[in-house]
Amino acid sequence: MEPLQQAILLRVNGHYQEARQLLLSLYEQDKDDPHISYQCAWVHDLLGMEKEAIPFYEHAINQGLSGQERRGALLGLGSTYRTIGEYHQSKKIFKQGMQEFPNANEFPVFLAMTLHNLGDNEKALKILLNKIVELTDDEGIQRYKKAIQFYADKLNEVWD
Structure with missing residues (x-):
């Protein structure tokens, strides 16, 4: 070996x-x-x-x-930056991962964690809500898919 x-x-x-x-x-x-x-x-x-x-x-x-190893390395690097408090570096790496691997759902989810650390909770929650709607087969979530997507970027709005 x-x-x-x-x-x-x-x-x-x-x-x-x-x-x-x-x-x-x-x-x-x-x-x-x-x-x-x-x-x-x-x-x-x-x-x-x-x-x-x-x-x-x-x-x-x-x-x-390259390939899956690069994908893993970008995720590992971004996650590692996040865990040591280097949130801006983490965000940069996760965005790079999203560009290079647009179908890799782990990058936006990890980016949402970093955005939370940066205080951008609204954007983080929007990303997560949209990923849930996109990825789940749950009947209840799918039934309210349009509403979830509509409200995902209007979380702080109040209607009279």
């Missing part, structure tokens, strides 16, 4: 410290491999080492990570 695959298997099986040690060793051998950088970021996040994860996420993205 290749060392990177071994490290991923260790991570998947919950052996985070072992995975981290192997990944850091691999990173020292090949700093230009975006897949290794991404896995380093991921394992640091799992270990609660968010600040240490950020440079690995950024490096992986800047080194040309």
Whole structure:
């Protein structure tokens, strides 16, 4: 088994410290491999080492990570920025993710959390209400879909 695959298997099986040690060793051998950088970021996040994860996420993205790994790296980076209070950076990354992966529903949902942190609760709730209507098959929600969509951006309006 290749060392990177071994490290991923260790991570998947919950052996985070072992995975981290192997990944850091691999990173020292090949700093230009975006897949290794991404896995380093991921394992640091799992270990609660968010600040240490950020440079690995950024490096992986800047080194040309693509596909589902890029999608995961953008989400991980945006989420990590949010958890350390870097809300404007988080917002920027989630918007980038939404541009690059317009059908990935996780980005607007995570953006809504960041908007809440930034005090833009109305916009956050609008995003979430629209995602609920878009994604649910619930009969009751679908029955009131038009009303939910209508009120989603009028939450603070009062009619006489």
